[in-house]
Amino acid sequence: MSVREADKRVLRTPFYSRASELCQTNLWSPWKAYTTVDCYSYVEEEYFAIRNATGVFDLTPMIKYRISGPDGLAYLDKLMTRKMSKLTPGRVMYSAWCNDLGHVLDDGTVFHLEENLWRLCSAERHMDWLQATALGFDVEIEDETDDVVGLAVQGPTSCQTLKAMNLSCVENLKPFQHMSFDFEGTKLMVSRTGFTGDLGYELWVPSEYAEKLWDTLFEAGKAFGILPIGSHALDIVRIEAGFIQAEVDFVPALNVVRAGRGRSPFELGLDWLVHFDKPVFNGRRALLKEKEEGSRYRFVRLDIEGNKPASDSFIYNSKKDIVGHITSATWSPSAKKNIALGSVEMPWGRLGDELYAEIYYNRELKWNRLMARCHVVEGAFFDPPRRRETPPLDY
Amino acid sequence: MKKYDAIVIGAGHNGLTNAAYLAKSGMDVLVVEKNPWIGGASVSRSLHEGWTYSNCSYVCSLFRPEIYRDLELARHGLQVIPYEGGLTFMQDGDYFGNYSDHERHHRELARHSKRDANAYDRFSADVSRQTRLIRPFLMRTPPDPTSFKPADVMELVHMLKTYWDLGEDILYDTMRFWTMSVGDFLDEYFESDVIKAHMAGSGIIGTALGIYSPGTAYVLLHHYMGDVDGSIGSWGFARGGMGSIAKALAGSFQSFGGEIMTDAGVDKILVKNGETKGVVLENGDEHYADIVVSNLDPKRTFLKIMDENDLPPDVVKKAKNFKIRGSSGKLNISLDGMPTFRGIEKGHELLKADFHFIDSMERMERAYDDWKNGTWSKDPYVDTLIPTQVDPTMAPPGKHMMTVFVQYCPPKVNGEEWTDELRDEFGQTVINQIAEYSPDFKDLILHAEIRTPRELENEVGLTEGNIFQGELTMDQLLFNRPFPGYAQYRGPVKGMYMSGSGTHPGGGVMGAPGVNSAREILSDLSRKNVTPEAFSDE
Numbered sequence: 001m002s003v004r005e006a007d008k009r010v011l012r013t014p015f016y017s018r019a020s021e022l023c024q025t026n027l028w029s030p031w032k033a034y035t036t037v038d039c040y041s042y043v044e045e046e047y048f049a050i051r052n053a054t055g056v057f058d059l060t061p062m063i064k065y066r067i068s069g070p071d072g073l074a075y076l077d078k079l080m081t082r083k084m085s086k087l088t089p090g091r092v093m094y095s096a097w098c099n100d101l102g103h104v105l106d107d108g109t110v111f112h113l114e115e116n117l118w119r120l121c122s123a124e125r126h127m128d129w130l131q132a133t134a135l136g137f138d139v140e141i142e143d144e145t146d147d148v149v150g151l152a153v154q155g156p157t158s159c160q161t162l163k164a165m166n167l168s169c170v171e172n173l174k175p176f177q178h179m180s181f182d183f184e185g186t187k188l189m190v191s192r193t194g195f196t197g198d199l200g201y202e203l204w205v206p207s208e209y210a211e212k213l214w215d216t217l218f219e220a221g222k223a224f225g226i227l228p229i230g231s232h233a234l235d236i237v238r239i240e241a242g243f244i245q246a247e248v249d250f251v252p253a254l255n256v257v258r259a260g261r262g263r264s265p266f267e268l269g270l271d272w273l274v275h276f277d278k279p280v281f282n283g284r285r286a287l288l289k290e291k292e293e294g295s296r297y298r299f300v301r302l303d304i305e306g307n308k309p310a311s312d313s314f315i316y317n318s319k320k321d322i323v324g325h326i327t328s329a330t331w332s333p334s335a336k337k338n339i340a341l342g343s344v345e346m347p348w349g350r351l352g353d354e355l356y357a358e359i360y361y362n363r364e365l366k367w368n369r370l371m372a373r374c375h376v377v378e379g380a381f382f383d384p385p386r387r388r389e390t391p392p393l394d395y
Numbered sequence: 396m397k398k399y400d401a402i403v404i405g406a407g408h409n410g411l412t413n414a415a416y417l418a419k420s421g422m423d424v425l426v427v428e429k430n431p432w433i434g435g436a437s438v439s440r441s442l443h444e445g446w447t448y449s450n451c452s453y454v455c456s457l458f459r460p461e462i463y464r465d466l467e468l469a470r471h472g473l474q475v476i477p478y479e480g481g482l483t484f485m486q487d488g489d490y491f492g493n494y495s496d497h498e499r500h501h502r503e504l505a506r507h508s509k510r511d512a513n514a515y516d517r518f519s520a521d522v523s524r525q526t527r528l529i530r531p532f533l534m535r536t537p538p539d540p541t542s543f544k545p546a547d548v549m550e551l552v553h554m555l556k557t558y559w560d561l562g563e564d565i566l567y568d569t570m571r572f573w574t575m576s577v578g579d580f581l582d583e584y585f586e587s588d589v590i591k592a593h594m595a596g597s598g599i600i601g602t603a604l605g606i607y608s609p610g611t612a613y614v615l616l617h618h619y620m621g622d623v624d625g626s627i628g629s630w631g632f633a634r635g636g637m638g639s640i641a642k643a644l645a646g647s648f649q650s651f652g653g654e655i656m657t658d659a660g661v662d663k664i665l666v667k668n669g670e671t672k673g674v675v676l677e678n679g680d681e682h683y684a685d686i687v688v689s690n691l692d693p694k695r696t697f698l699k700i701m702d703e704n705d706l707p708p709d710v711v712k713k714a715k716n717f718k719i720r721g722s723s724g725k726l727n728i729s730l731d732g733m734p735t736f737r738g739i740e741k742g743h744e745l746l747k748a749d750f751h752f753i754d755s756m757e758r759m760e761r762a763y764d765d766w767k768n769g770t771w772s773k774d775p776y777v778d779t780l781i782p783t784q785v786d787p788t789m790a791p792p793g794k795h796m797m798t799v800f801v802q803y804c805p806p807k808v809n810g811e812e813w814t815d816e817l818r819d820e821f822g823q824t825v826i827n828q829i830a831e832y833s834p835d836f837k838d839l840i841l842h843a844e845i846r847t848p849r850e851l852e853n854e855v856g857l858t859e860g861n862i863f864q865g866e867l868t869m870d871q872l873l874f875n876r877p878f879p880g881y882a883q884y885r886g887p888v889k890g891m892y893m894s895g896s897g898t899h900p901g902g903g904v905m906g907a908p909g910v911n912s913a914r915e916i917l918s919d920l921s922r923k924n925v926t927p928e929a930f931s932d933e
C-alpha cells in the first residue's frame with residue numbers, strides 16, 4: 001500500500017524540489033507541518049554564509065495570518081502588549097501577546113501591508129485566541145500559512161544580492177520596513193527583518209511562485225556567495241543575536257499544563273514590548289500586578305567561561321543552590337565566546353551575580369562534569385553595525 | 396474441609412489482581428468463579444471456529460502499568476500493542492479522522508475547521524491538567540472525609556495539596572469539569588459538529604446518560620486518563636484479546652501458589668457472629684476462610700450473595716439505591732475478509748482504530764432519547780474496531796474479527812424482558828447502520844455474537860449489564876464509591892471486602908480496585924504491603 005503525498009504526516013514545502021537538489025546531507029527535520037533541511041552541507045559553512053555572505057532560509061512553516069478590516073489596528077492593539085499605533089503601512093513591528101494570566105502565548109512580527117490589511121507571522125498557531133479576541137471588532141482573520149511562502153535572505157551581501165535581482169531602491173529599506181516589487185506577474189514583498197541579528201531581508205510571494213523566486217534569487221546571488229542554510233546554522237545565529245524561540249526558551253502559554261510553567265514578557269526579557277499606557281490589552285491586569293509585585297523569573301544571556309557548550313545545564317548561585325537552567329546554548333564563532341540563554345529565579349541574574357553552569361561533556365565516552373562561571377551580559381552577543389546601516393555598505 | 400486464608404469471589408481481572416497480591420504476600424488464596432472460564436468482562440472466547448472474540452471489553456489503556464510490571468504479566472504472556480487512528484464517517488460521504496501524530500491531526504482538524512484545529516491544543520492542555528489531577532489517586536485508597544483517623548486526614552491533606560499545586564484557576568475548572576456535560580464541555584472548544592460528535596463518544600460509553608447530561612464530562616476523562624507505555628490517553632490491543640490480561644493475571648496468581656475453581660458460583664457468603672467464615676457454592680459445597688473478598692458489583696454482593704439480616708439496614712438501602720443502569724450492547728462478528736468502507740481506501744491507517752457512524756451532536760442525543768423511551772437506539776453510537784488488522788492471532792490469515800460496542804441498549808425493552816427475537820432485531824439495527832457505509836459488509840459476515848444487557852448480566856453477572864459495575868457519576872466516585880462510608884474496600888461485616896469495579900477508581904480494565912483492596916486487607920492483617928506504588932507523572 002502506498003501513501004498519497006497529501007496524506008503524509010509531514011509535508012514538503014513549495015521549495016522542496018530546489019532544497020532537496022542542494023541538500024548534500026539528506027538530513028531533514030519536521031517543523032510544524034513541513035519537513036525542512038537541518039543542514040545542507042556543513043553547519044560551519046552555512047553559518048559563515050550568514051555572517052560573511054548571504055544565507056537563504058526557507059520560512060514556509062512560519063504561521064501566517066491575514067488580518068483585514070476597518071478595526072484592524074484597534075484589534076491588534078488589544079491583542080498585543082506593544083502599542084501598535086506607530087504601525088503604518090510599509091512598517092513591521094515585533095511584539096509579544098499574552099493570555100489573561102499575562103503569560104506569553106507567542107512573539108512574532110506584524111506587517112502592515114496596506115490600508116486595512118495586516119499579516120501576523122508567528123512560530124505557533126493561534127486561530128482560536130485570535131478569533132476569541134476579535135469579538136466586537138470588525139476584522140476578519142484568515143490562516144494564510146499555506147498560501148504565502150517566505151525566504152529569509154540574510155548576511156552582509158544580502159542587499160547586493162537583492163540589488164542584483166533588480167529590486168530598485170531596496171537598499172533604502174530601513175530595519176522593520178517593507179516594500180513590494182513586481183515579480184513575474186505577482187507581487188514580491190521584501191521586508192528588512194530576520195532572525196539572525198545581521199543585515200538581512202525576508203522575501204514573500206504567493207506559494208505558486210516559490211520555485212521562481214528561489215531560482216531568481218540564487219542566480220542573482222551567485223557573485224555574492226549565496227548559500228542555502230539549514231536550521232542548525234540558523235539556531236547558532238539566533239542565539240548570538242539573543243533571540244528567544246517558542247518551545248525552546250519558553251513554553252507557549254497555550255500548551256502549559258503544569259501551573260506556573262508559563263512566562264510573562266518581563267520574565268523573557270521583553271519588558272520593552274509592554275506598554276501600560278494603552279488602557280486595554282490582553283493580559284494587562286496580570287502584568288500590571290506583576291510589575292508591582294515583582295516577577296518570578298529573569299531571562300538571562302550568559303557568557304560562560306571555557307568552551308564546553310552548556311546545553312540543558314542547571315544554573316547555580318554562589319551558594320550552590322540551583323536557581324535556574326539553560327534553555328539554549330552554543331559556541332559563538334563570531335564572538336568567540338561560549339554563550340547561552342537561560343531562565344533563573346528572582347532575584348538572580350543581575351549584572352555581576354556569581355552564577356555557575358553545571359556542564360556535562362564526554363571525551364571518548366568518559367563523562368566529565370564542570371562548574372563553569374557564567375557572566376550575565378546585556379544585549380546581543382554579536383551585533384554588527386551593518387544590521388542597522390541604511391543604505392547598507394557593499395561588503 | 397480445608398481452610399484458606401482468603402477466598403475471592405469472581406475471577407474478573409480485579410478479583411485476580413486482588414488474589415495475586417494476597418498470594419504474593421504468602422497467603423493461601425482460593426478464587427471461585429461461576430463460569431467455566433475466567434476473566435469476567437476481560438475475556439476472550441472462541442464461538443466460531445478459527446475466530447477469537449474479546450467478548451466484552453475490547454481495548455486496553457486503563458490497566459495500571461505498575462501492576463503489569465510488578466506481577467510480571469509480560470512473563471505470563473501479556474502483550475499490549477498500542478493502536479493509532481480512529482474516524483467518524485459522515486452522512487455526506489466525507490469523514491473525520493483522528494491521527495495520533497500532532498501535525499497530521501492538526502491538518503485533518505483544519506479540514507473541518509481551522510479554528511477547531513487550534514482549539515484542540517487548548518482542549519488537550521485542559522484535559523491533560525485534569526488527568527494529572529486524577530491519575531495519582533488511581534492507586535490510592537480514597538480518604539474518608541468524615542473520619543479523624545490520622546491516615547484519612549493525611550490523605551485528604553495530600554489530595555488538597557495536589558489540587559493546590561495545580562494553581563488557583565484549575566480549581567474552578569475542576570469543579571465545573573466534574574459536574575458538567577460532555578456536550579457543554581466540547582462546546583467550549585469546538586464549532587464543528589463532526590469533531591464534537593467524534594469526541595463526545597468517550598463521554599457516554601457505558602453510561603446511561605446523554606451527551607448533554609451533567610456528569611458526562613468526567614466519563615470522557617475516565618477514557619483519557621489511562622496510558623500505553625507512558626503515552627497518556629493512548630489505547631491498545633491486548634494480543635489474543637482482553638482475555639489475555641485475565642490469563643496472565645491468573646498465571647501470576649498461580650505462580651504464587653493460588654488456586655482457581657471454575658464452575659463454582661457462590662450462593663452465599665457465610666457470616667457467623669458478624670464475621671465472615673467462607674462461602675457456600677450453588678452446588679452446596681462450602682469453603683472456609685476468615686477473609687472473603689467479593690469482586691461482584693455492589694448490588695449483587697449485598698443483595699444476592701449476602702443475607703439482609705447479616706447487614707446493617709443502611710447498607711441494604713444504599714445497595715438498593717446504587718445506580719447501575721444498563722445502557723450498552725455489543726456485537727462480535729467473524730468476517731470472511733476486510734470490508735470496504737465508503738470514502739476511504741482499504742488498509743488506510745485510520746481504519747486500524749475505532750470508527751463510528753454518528754456525525755452530529757443531534758444524532759448522539761437522539762440515540763439517548765431512544766434509551767429513555769425504553770428501547771435501543773435506532774441510529775446508535777457504535778465504537779467499532781477490527782483488531783485483526785493488528786493482532787494476527789484472532790482470525791485466520793486474510794479473515795477478520797470485528798468488535799462493535801453499542802450505545803444505547805436498555806436492560807429491558809419497553810419494560811419487558813428481552814427475547815431472542817428482540818436481541819436479533821437489535822443486532823440487525825447495528826448491522827444495518829454499518830452496512831450503510833460498507834456495501835460488502837453483510838456478505839462477509841460468517842458469525843455474530845449479539846449481546847444485550849440481558850446476556851451481559853447473565854454471563855458476567857454485571858447487574859443490568861452496566862459495564863462499569865455502577866455508573867461513574869460524582870455521587871458514586873472517589874469516597875462515594877460504592878457508597879459513602881464504604882469506599883475503603885471494607886464491607887460492613889468483619890473479614891468481608893470488595894475489589895470490583897464498583898469500588899474506587901471505578902470501571903474499565905484497570906486493576907486498580909483490585910490492588911487497592913489488597914493493600915487494605917494486608918494492612919488489616921498487619922502483613923507487609925507487597926503492592927506497588929504508582930509511577931509518577933513528574
Ligand SMILES: Cc1cc2nc3c(=O)[nH]c(=O)nc-3n(C[C@H](O)[C@H](O)[C@H](O)COP(=O)(O)OP(=O)(O)OC[C@H]3O[C@@H](n4cnc5c(N)ncnc54)[C@H](O)[C@@H]3O)c2cc1C
Pocket residue numbers: 404405406407408409410427428429430433434435436437450451452453454455456457659660661662690691695700723724725800851854855856857860861862863864894895896897901902903904905
Ligand atoms: C461489553 C463491555 C465492553 C467493555 N469495554 C471495555 C473496554 O474496551 N476497555 C475497558 O477498559 N473496559 C471495558 N469494559 C469495562 C470493563 O470490562 C469492566 O469494568 C471490568 O472488566 C470489570 O472487571 P471486574 O474484575 O471489576 O469485574 P467483572 O469482570 O465483572 O468480574 C466479576 C466476576 O465475577 C463472576 N461472578 C459473578 N457472580 C458470581 C457468583 N455468584 N459466584 C462466583 N463468581 C461470580 C463473574 O462471572 C465475573 O467473572 C467493558 C465492559 C463490557 C461489559
